[in-house]
Amino acid sequence: MNNPDPSLSAHNGQVRPVRLNFTTTISVDQSPEEAFAAINNVRGWWGEDIEGSTANLGDEWTYRYKDVHRCTMKVTEMVPNKKVVWLVVDNYFNFTQDKTEWKNTKVVFEISTPGNKTEIRFTHEGLVPAYECFDVCSNAWGSYVNGSLRSLIATGKGRPNPKGN
Secondary structure: OOOOOOOEEEEOOEEEEOOOOEEEEEEEOOOHHHHHHHHHOHHHHOEOOEEOOOOOOOOEEEEEEOOOEEEEEEEEEEEOOOEEEEEEEEEEEOOOOOOOOOOOOEEEEEEEOOOOOEEEEEEEEOOOOOOOOHHHHHHHHHHHHHHHHHHHHHHOOOOOEOOOO
8 A cells, every 4th residue: 555645654553753853963063053053154155146135033034046946934933052943935946847846845954962072864755765866965055064064064165056056
């Protein structure tokens, strides 16, 4: 029997959530404060073509990458030096059948300090393998978080998409 909801699984007659959301974790030598500041400097690691403030609870902002991707995010949770959550209010992809695949998903950054490192756990809640964009999007997030965000935290310089590209 096909499961109509890929986020749920049936086992022995019980339906349970499946943890299929895209997630990746990085560790850095810098402080939680530096990691938190870098996460909120979205133009410094994701894309320079962002309209609106990204640094405060309740802020709404729009990310654009060429004519390929556009999304509007709202900062719905912000615990200084611990956690940031964005709700995807609207989304457009030019490469998927469902242009709004990310809509109503959440992007979560959780900061912790195991040992003498700062750990950032990134999860895109709702970005699941059943989505057409899963491979492309998870590869992109992996590059932005593991490469650009890590670099911004460690060196003060990320590798965001340039404005107008």
